[in-house]
Structure formats: C-alpha cells, structure tokens
Amino acid sequence: MLKRRPLQSRSEVILRNIVVIFLTVYMTIFLLVPIVMAFAGSFHLWNPLNGTYEWIGLDNYIRMFRYPTFWTAMSNTLIFCAVVVTFRVVLGLSLAYAIVSRLTVHKTFFRTVFYMPTVTPLVAVAFVWKIMYNPQFGLIDQILGLDINWLYDSVFALPAVMVMTVWKDFGYAVILFMSGLLSVPSDYYEASNIDGANAWQTFRYITLPMIRPTMVFVVITSLISYLQAYVPVMVMTEGGPGTATYLSSYLVYDQAFVKYNFGYASAIAFFILILTAVLTALSFKVTGERG
Amino acid sequence: MKKRFPAVLTAAVLLLSMTGCGGEEAALQEGVRDTNPDKGLAVMGNHVTYDPNHLVNGGEPVTLDWWLWDAPDLFGSIAREYQEMHPNVTIRIINNPWDGYWTKLPLALQKEEKGPTLFNVHNSYQHLILPYMAPYEIPMEDLTADYFTAASHEIDGAIYYTDFGVMTGAIYYNKDMWEAAGLTDEDIPETWEEFREIAKQLTIWEDGKLVQAGFNYNGEMHTLLLGLPYQLGDTLFLEDGKTADLTSDGMVWAVQMLKDMYDTDRIGDKDFGTDSSQSFGQGQSAMVYKWGHFYGYMGTNYPDIRYGTFEIPTAEPDPFAYDRYNGEATPGINKNASPEQLEAAQDFIRFYLANTRVQKELCMYYSLFPANNQLREDEALQENPAIHAVSEHIEDYIWPGAMPSTMEENLKIAGQDILYNNKDIRKTLQTTEDIVNVDLANTDFTSSEHLYDKYGE
Numbered sequence: 107m108l109k110r111r112p113l114q115s116r117s118e119v120i121l122r123n124i125v126v127i128f129l130t131v132y133m134t135i136f137l138l139v140p141i142v143m144a145f146a147g148s149f150h151l152w153n154p155l156n157g158t159y160e161w162i163g164l165d166n167y168i169r170m171f172r173y174p175t176f177w178t179a180m181s182n183t184l185i186f187c188a189v190v191v192t193f194r195v196v197l198g199l200s201l202a203y204a205i206v207s208r209l210t211v212h213k214t215f216f217r218t219v220f221y222m223p224t225v226t227p228l229v230a231v232a233f234v235w236k237i238m239y240n241p242q243f244g245l246i247d248q249i250l251g252l253d254i255n256w257l258y259d260s261v262f263a264l265p266a267v268m269v270m271t272v273w274k275d276f277g278y279a280v281i282l283f284m285s286g287l288l289s290v291p292s293d294y295y296e297a298s299n300i301d302g303a304n305a306w307q308t309f310r311y312i313t314l315p316m317i318r319p320t321m322v323f324v325v326i327t328s329l330i331s332y333l334q335a336y337v338p339v340m341v342m343t344e345g346g347p348g349t350a351t352y353l354s355s356y357l358v359y360d361q362a363f364v365k366y367n368f369g370y371a372s373a374i375a376f377f378i379l380i381l382t383a384v385l386t387a388l389s390f391k392v393t394g395e396r397g
Numbered sequence: 398m399k400k401r402f403p404a405v406l407t408a409a410v411l412l413l414s415m416t417g418c419g420g421e422e423a424a425l426q427e428g429v430r431d432t433n434p435d436k437g438l439a440v441m442g443n444h445v446t447y448d449p450n451h452l453v454n455g456g457e458p459v460t461l462d463w464w465l466w467d468a469p470d471l472f473g474s475i476a477r478e479y480q481e482m483h484p485n486v487t488i489r490i491i492n493n494p495w496d497g498y499w500t501k502l503p504l505a506l507q508k509e510e511k512g513p514t515l516f517n518v519h520n521s522y523q524h525l526i527l528p529y530m531a532p533y534e535i536p537m538e539d540l541t542a543d544y545f546t547a548a549s550h551e552i553d554g555a556i557y558y559t560d561f562g563v564m565t566g567a568i569y570y571n572k573d574m575w576e577a578a579g580l581t582d583e584d585i586p587e588t589w590e591e592f593r594e595i596a597k598q599l600t601i602w603e604d605g606k607l608v609q610a611g612f613n614y615n616g617e618m619h620t621l622l623l624g625l626p627y628q629l630g631d632t633l634f635l636e637d638g639k640t641a642d643l644t645s646d647g648m649v650w651a652v653q654m655l656k657d658m659y660d661t662d663r664i665g666d667k668d669f670g671t672d673s674s675q676s677f678g679q680g681q682s683a684m685v686y687k688w689g690h691f692y693g694y695m696g697t698n699y700p701d702i703r704y705g706t707f708e709i710p711t712a713e714p715d716p717f718a719y720d721r722y723n724g725e726a727t728p729g730i731n732k733n734a735s736p737e738q739l740e741a742a743q744d745f746i747r748f749y750l751a752n753t754r755v756q757k758e759l760c761m762y763y764s765l766f767p768a769n770n771q772l773r774e775d776e777a778l779q780e781n782p783a784i785h786a787v788s789e790h791i792e793d794y795i796w797p798g799a800m801p802s803t804m805e806e807n808l809k810i811a812g813q814d815i816l817y818n819n820k821d822i823r824k825t826l827q828t829t830e831d832i833v834n835v836d837l838a839n840t841d842f843t844s845s846e847h848l849y850d851k852y853g854e
Contacts, residue, residue, distance in 0.1 A: 151839055155503035155525045169835065174828065241668050242681075255668040260818045348814035363500070365803055365836060366525070 144372040152369035166373035176374065179352040180381075182264060183333060186271075186353060187385075191328045193272045198279025198324065199317075203309075205280070206287045217284065221277040228274065232341035235270040239342075257343050260350040267338050267351055279324050286320030287313065325389050333382050354378050431456035431485035438482065442751030443771055444542035445535055449482045453744050459737045460487040461745070463515040463728065464502060466495040471762055472517075475755050479748055486741050488515070499525060509733035514742050518558045518726040520550075520799040524840060530557040531732035534743045535750065543750070544768045546724055549796050549848045560724025561756055562765025564689040565794050566624060567786035568592075568710070572703040574599055574609065574683040585707045589654060592710040596664035599683035611664035613673040613682035618655060618812035619805060621686055623797075625651035627718035628711050632852075633797050633804070638844035639837060641804065643811075643830040644823065650712070652815060652822050659816075667816050678702060689764040689783040706786035717851055718795040719787075725765055760784070766791055798845035803836035 148167070151160040170176050205216050223231065238245045239256035247254060256266040290313060298308045314321075336356040339345060345352040345360070352360075354374065362371035431452055438449040453459070465472050469492040476488035491513065493501060499522050506512040506529035518526065532555035533540070540547040540556055547559040578598045586592040596611030614621060626633065631647030634640060642648075659665050669676065674691065676682040678699035685691075686709065695702060709720050727749060730742045749755060753771050757778065760767045764783040767773065778784050787794070811829040814820040846852055 153525075155500065156528055157507070173832070173835075175832070240671070242670050253668075255671070255817075258668065258671060258813075258817050346810070346813045347817035348810050348820070350818065360806075364806060365801070367836070367839065 144375060147369050148372035148376055150369045152372070153366045154368060155366060162369070166370045167377075169370060170373050170377065175349050175352060176354075176357065178349045179354045179357040182350075182352055183354040186264065186268060186335065187329055187332045189265075189268050190271050190275070190332055191325060193268075194276050194279045194328055195321065195324055197272065197276045199283045199321075201276070202280045202283030202287055203313075206284055217281070220280045223274045224277040226274070228337050229341055231274050232270065232338045235266075235273075236342045239266055258347045260347055263343055263347060263351045267342055270342070271332075271335070271338055275328075279328075282320055282324055283317065286317035290316040322390065326386055329385055329389060330382055333378060333385070354381075428458045428460075428480065428483075428485040428487045430458060431483060436482055441748070442543070442753070444539040445544075445747065445750045446539075447748045447751035449748070453483045453486055453741050454737045456485050457737070458485045458487070459741045460489065461515055461734075461738055461741055462489050462491055462513040463517075464491050464493060464498070464505070464513040465517040466493055466498040467517075468762060471758065475749065475758075478752075478755070479745055482748075483741075483744075486745070488745070502526060503529070506731055506733070509731075510735055510738075512731050512733065514731050514734040514738040515728045515745065516731070518729045520558075520724060520726055521802065523558075523799040524801065524842065526729060527552070527557060529732060531730040531734075531739065531742075532557050533559075533730070533746055535747060540750075543770055545770055545792075546768050546796065549798075549845050558726045558729050559750075560768040561727050562760040562763060562767050563722045563724045563791070563794070563796075564763070564765050564783075565720050565722040565787050566620065566686050566688050566709055567706045567783060568684055568708070569677060569687050569691060569695075569704050569706050569782075570684045571677065571680065571682070572705050573680075575705075578683075586710050587708075587714070589710045589712060593658060593662050593664065596658070596684060597662060600664045602663070607663075607666050607669050608681075610666065610669050610676065610682040611662075612658060612684045612686075613665045613669060613676050614655060614658075614686055615665075615667060615669065615671055615673045615676070617673055617686055618816060619809040620688070621655060622648065622651055622808050622812060623805065624709075624720035625654075627721060627795055628713075628716040630717035632795075632844070632846045633721075634844035634846055636847075638798075638847060639842065641830055641833040641837060643808070643833065644826045648826060649822060652812075652826070656815065656822070677704075689766075692764040692781060692783040693762075704782070706782040708786050708790065716793070717854070718849065719790055719793050720795075721797055722766075722787075722791075722794040723796065724768065725759070725763055792850070795849045796845055798843065801837065801840050801842050803833050807833050807836075 147159075149161060149163060151158055151162050151165075153159075201216075201220060204210060205213050205220075210216070236257065237243075241247060241253065241255040241258075244256070246252075246256065254262060256262045294312050294316070295308060298312055303311070334355045335353055336359050339351050339353050339356045340359065343351040345356055355378065358371045358374050358378070361367045361374065434450060434452045434456075436449045441447045441449075463472065463476060469490050473490045476490060480486055480488060499519075502513075502516055503525045506516075506526060512529070516526075535556070537547075537551065537554065537556065540559060544559050546563060547556060550556055550559045580595065580598065584595060586595050592612075598611070599609070600607070600611035601609035623633065626645055626647030629645075629647035629650060631642070631645035633642060635642050659667055665682070670681065673682060673685045674687065674694060677685045677687075678695065680702060687694075695704065711719060728746065730739065730746065732739075734742060753769060756767060756769045757772055757775060759765070760772065760778055761781065764781055766784050766787055767775065767778060772778060773788075779788060807829045811825050814825050815822055
C-alpha cells in the first residue's frame with residue numbers, strides 16, 4: 107500500500123484547503139442545492155417566474171405516469187440509448203482495432219478524421235444533418251435515390267436522429283478504445299501466438315478482457331449522456347412528427363421552459379435520475395465490474 | 398513569500414471566478430434638469446390625449462430602462478422623441494433575444510425597483526408578468542374609445558397593456574403562377590369550395606411528382622386549426638372559458654378539410670418540403686396561409702417574388718368569425734419601480750398611446766392592422782397587403798385570449814399525428830383535448846371569447 111506523502115509546506119496546505127473549500131462550495135451551490143430544490147419542487151405546482159409554489163403532494167408523479175407522452179418519451183429514450191450506445195461501442199472498437207493494427211498506415215490521419223465530428227458543435231452538426239435529410243433537396247435522398255421525408259416520418263425520424271448521433275460521437279469511443287488497446291502488453295499477444303490462437307480467439311480471450319475497464323467507461327458515460335440527450339431532437343424534429351421523437355430530457359425541457367411546469371418537469375427529471383442510476387448499476391453488473 | 402504566491406494567486410483566481418461578472422455597472426447616463434414646462438407643442442390624440450407642456454418628475458433627472466426583444470432602432474426612436482420633449486428623462490433601450498426574454502424578464506421584475514421600468518409585452522406570457530405590472534393611469538373609456546381591442550384587455554376594471562395593432566392570417570398567392578394559370582382578380586375565392594377548385598388549377602404534377610403546390614400548409618396546420626373552427630361557430634373553449642373544446646364539429650371539419658386537400662384534391666403534399674414559408678419564397682407553392690409578419694419575411698428573404706393577398710375563405714357566407722387574431726401589445730410598467738420612475742413611465746405611456754404617428758410607424762413595421770381607430774383608413778397602411786387583406790371584416794375576427802402555449806404546442810402535435818402518422822382524427826383530438834385540459838387546470842387562464850360581439854348568438 108502506498109504511503110501518503112505528508113504535505114511539505116504551509117503553502118501546500120493552504121492551496122489544498124482553498125481548492126477543497128472552493129469545490130465544496132461550488133458543488134453545493136451548483137449541484138446539491140438545485141437537486142434538493144428540484145426534488146422539493148416536484149411535489150409542488152411550481153412556476154418560479156410568476157412566483158407560484160403550491161404543495162400538491164404526489165400529483166406531479168401521478169400525472170406523469172398517466173401522461174401518454176411520458177411513456178412514448180421513455181420508450182423512445184430506451185431505444186435511443188440502446189441503439190446509439192451499441193453502435194458507438196461496436197463502431198468505436200472496430201475502428202480503433204483497425205487503426206492500431208500493424209497493417210494500417212497513416213494512423214494519425216485516420217485518428218484525426220474520426221475524431222473531427224466529436225469536436226464539431228452539436229447544434230451546427232444537427233442543423234447540417236437536418237438539411238441533409240430534407241426531402242426536396244437533401245443529400246441523403248439524392249445519393250440514395252429515395253423519396254423519404256426522413257424527419258417527418260414516424261418510422262424513420264428517430265433512426266435518423268440516431269444515425270446523426272452515432273456519426274457525431276463514435277470518434278470519442280475510437281480514441282478511448284485505442285488507448286485501451288495500446289495499453290494491452292504485447293507479451294500476451296506473443297504468448298497467444300505461440301499457443302496457436304487465431305485472430306478471433308486472441309480478440310475474444312485477450313483483447314476484450316484486457317480492455318474491459320475502457321468498455322465499461324464508454325458504456326456508462328454514453329448511457330448517462332444519452333439519457334440526457336435533447337439537443338438533436340430540439341434542432342432536428344422538435345419531438346415530431348407528433349411525439350415520435352420525444353426523448354425524456356426533451357420532455358423535461360418542454361415542460362419546464364416551454365410550458366413553465368417546473369414542478370412537473372422536476373418529477374420527470376427525478377424519474378430519469380433514478381432510471382440512470384438503475385441502468386448504470388445494471389451496466390456495472392453485466393460487465394462484471396464494480397465502481 | 399515565494400512559496401505562498403501560488404496559493405494566493407489560486408485563491409484570487411477562484412474567488413474572482415465565483416464572483417462571476419459581478420462589479421459595478423457603468424454609471425447611468427442621466428438627463429439634465431428641465432426647467433421649462435412650456436414646450437410650445439400641440440396636444441396629441443383624440444380621446445387618449447397627451448399634452449407635452451409640463452414637467453415630468455418636477456424636471457429632476459430620472460432614468461427608465463426599457464426592455465424589448467426586437468426592433469431597438471424603432472423603439473429607440475420613440476424614446477428619443479419623448480426625451481427631446483423631456484430632456485430630464487433618460488430611457489435606456491435594452492434589447493434581449495426573444496429566447497431568453499421570458500425567463501429573464503420575470504426574474505428581473507422580481508428584483509422590484511432594480512427591474513426594468515418599462516418592458517415590451519407579449520400577451521401569451523401575460524400569466525408570467527401580470528403580478529409585477531402597474532395599471533395604466535388612463536381612463537378606461539378613453540382607451541376603449543381610441544383602441545378597438547382595449548376592452549378585451551380589461552382586468553378588474555384596469556388596463557395593464559393593450560394592443561397597438563392586431564395580426565391575423567390571410568392567403569398569400571404568387572401572382573406569376575396565378576396569371577400563368579389564366580386566373581384574374583375576379584377569381585379570388587370567398588369560400589373553401591371555390592378555394593380548392595382554384596388551388597387545383599394552380600397545382601402541377603409531373604411524372605407523379607409534385608412540382609408546384611396549389612396550396613401548401615406544411616408547418617402551419619396548427620395555426621389554421623386555432624382559427625378555422627370559429628367559421629362554423631365553434632369556439633376553442635367551453636362557456637366556463639377554462640376548458641378547451643378541441644373535439645367540436647368545427648374542429649373536426651377543419652382537420653378533415655385540410656387533410657382532404659392533400660389526400661383527395663392533391664393540391665399539395667405533406668412531404669413537399671417542411672416549411673411552407675420557404676416553399677412560397679422559393680416559388681414552389683402558389684398559395685400559403687400566413688400571418689401578417691410574413692410580409693416582413695418576404696421583404697427580407699424573397700423580395701423578388703410577386704405576390705398578393707386575399708382574406709381567408711370561409712365555410713359559408715357571413716361566418717361567426719373569419720379567424721382568430723392576436724394583438725401586439727403596448728409596453729408594461731413595473732409596479733415596483735420608484736415613484737419618480739412610475740410617474741415618468743405613466744407619462745411616457747400616455748405619449749405612446751396618444752401619438753398616432755408612433756402608432757402608425759409600429760403598425761407599418763410589424764404589418765399590423767392598427768388598433769387605434771384614427772388610423773383605420775390610413776392610406777399608407779392600407780397599401781400593405783397583409784393589412785389590406787383583413788381590413789374589410791376586422792370586426793369579425795375573434796381574440797381567444799392570452800392562450801397558454803399548451804394549446805398551440807399540443808395542436809401542433811395533433812396535426813402532425815393526423816397528417817404524418819395517420820392517426821384517427823377524433824381519437825387524436827380527444828387525446829389532445831385531455832392533455833390540454835390537464836395543463837389548463839394548473840393555470841389561471843380564462844378565455845376572452847365571451848367578449849366577442851357575436852358570442853352567444
């Protein structure tokens with residue numbers, strides 16, 4: 107066990123205390139207090155803009171479970187998360203594996219190209235894809251020779267948003283998986299080679315177990331971020347057609363900042379918080395890792 | 398000391414970051430002292446009058462902040478005209494983007510005197526700002542005598558804002574396409590039946606593909622649905638004014654007619670672009686239904702398109718109402734402003750309402766039918782096609798009240814569900830009505846439909 111090095115000077119102690127106090131104050135003001143306020147607000151008819159704050163008990167939660175759009179949004183969110191996380195992991199890992207392969211040249215070029223969408227602003231990307239999906243002059247219909255109104259078709263609208271999201275985000279997974287793959291000791295591969303393992307066996311029994319921490323990290327962070335996704339929907343579909351692309355976080359935004367039902371929005375937000383915690387725990391369990 | 402320096406520096410940076418953008422604002426630029434009550438200027442107005450020949454706040458300097466979300470030059474010129482008469486009053490124009498305006502404004506008004514003294518109002522957000530507003534100190538009878546919509550804004554015998562102009566929908570048509578189809582002014586339709594026949598003549602399909610829509614309402618279905626049921630005498634709210642009625646025969650008729658236009662008449666298509674404004678501007682659609690601000694949109698984005706306007710067709714002659722209208726509101730006054738600011742703000746509002754030139758400029762800018770009765774026959778305003786189209790029957794348009802956004806939002810969803818997701822009309826409208834009524838139950842909204850002249854007939 108590492109022995110803790112004692113702080114060497116009074117200056118270090120002061121610096122540590124300042125940083126700890128700052129972070130504690132910061133987290134309290136900008137995280138803890140808002141969470142507590144939102145939780146309390148979820149039991150109230152609450153509109154901070156005109157000062158309404160009336161106790162209504164569990165009405166917001168009852169209303170939430172009876173509201174058909176809530177269930178549409180929840181089911182869309184789960185589908186969205188499952189599909190986008192899966193594609194992000196599969197695509198990210200495949201491309202990372204290809205880049206670190208000894209057969210690939212110009213690794214830096216590919217790494218840069220794949221990472222570029224990640225550093226592009228999401229709103230700008232969403233607008234560009236919205237134009238690409240236009241049924242009259244959009245690039246996608248023209249290239250594929252189709253006549254589909256992608257964002258106004260209840261069958262295609264959510265998948266269209268998913269495709270944009272995967273394209274935007276897979277580069278981040280590529281970089282993470284590359285670092286995971288490069289950290290696997292080469293001795294293991296040499297040993298497997300001597301033992302006569304084929305490529306699949308090497309990947310299945312050496313690479314995958316060794317990059318499991320990276321995998322867990324990518325899955326968990328993706329899950330948390332996609333459960334909160336609403337920008338692509340806001341820009342590309344506004345939840346439509348009808349409620350076909352409503353995601354849970356978009357519903358929170360809609361209730362809070364369009365209809366000013368802050369109490370109701372807080373109830374939905376708390377449900378999402380619990381769902382996020384459950385899904386995160388489940389992911390840890392499935393991947394066999396603990397925090 | 399050297400060892401302590403990093404810690405001190407870090408502390409300073411952290412503290413500065415926590416204080417954010419705090420700090421003293423730049424010193425206010427205040428007016429000079431005014432000692433001359435006799436400005437030598439004529440009294441303005443008809444019933445609401447304004448006599449500039451007096452001192453405001455006893456001539457002592459006073460500063461008013463005026464928040465708005467649009468047209469700072471226009472509102473700034475009004476403020477300057479007032480300041481020239483009263484040099485001791487400084488009006489600071491503060492323009493905020495629309496998106497943040499309705500969050501920032503109520504929060505600023507909660508700061509009482511520190512909030513803006515004057516602020517532009519949109520009636521759909523009345524529920525957020527009314528608790529912070531002071532009533533106008535102008536007799537109700539004077540306001541209603543000069544402004545034909547003022548009575549609809551009366552709250553417990555007082556007026557907190559009124560309309561300087563009203564806006565509603567009309568049909569915009571492409572004159573080149575109209576002429577190419579051999580149509581003349583004589584063909585302007587008055588009923589929906591006639592309209593659909595004209596639209597068929599304006600529609601062009603080539604090889605099974607729509608290349609020119611006779612009528613395009615993509616993106617506007619919910620706007621039409623909020624007005625069309627009135628043509629059959631069905632209101633959007635029940636008699637209590639608090640319960641939405643979105644399953645009326647008029648609503649079902651309106652939805653069915655719009656759907657039939659695309660599915661049966663084939664005068665347009667739900668997949669023919671997603672934005673009818675853009676489609677009209679690009680010369681792809683012959684007719685669209687738009688509200689008055691479309692005039693400004695076309696002038697800015699598509700100045701080369703030749704277009705005309707005509708009044709929205711009706712189901713039958715002499716309808717209960719042609720359509721709904723909405724007003725553009727006069728500024729509100731912060732009731733918690735200082736007594737000096739309140740006196741100056743009330744004086745400014747009287748000037749604003751009594752000055753017909755100001756009212757005309759505002760209506761010209763926003764393409765609004767003037768709420769001020771003196772401007773009804775104004776030639777320059779009548780030349781604006783958006784105003785001209787609605788002027789003949791403006792008394793036959795109804796104002797439903799300052800509707801919470803849930804009505805518009807949910808009718809938009811319903812329209813998309815019916816049009817794009819092929820959901821059953823009655824079931825969808827019933828679901829929408831249920832959702833809207835749950836939302837309305839949590840508001841203090843009451844419809845203003847009962848104030849309409851023909852209500853109850």
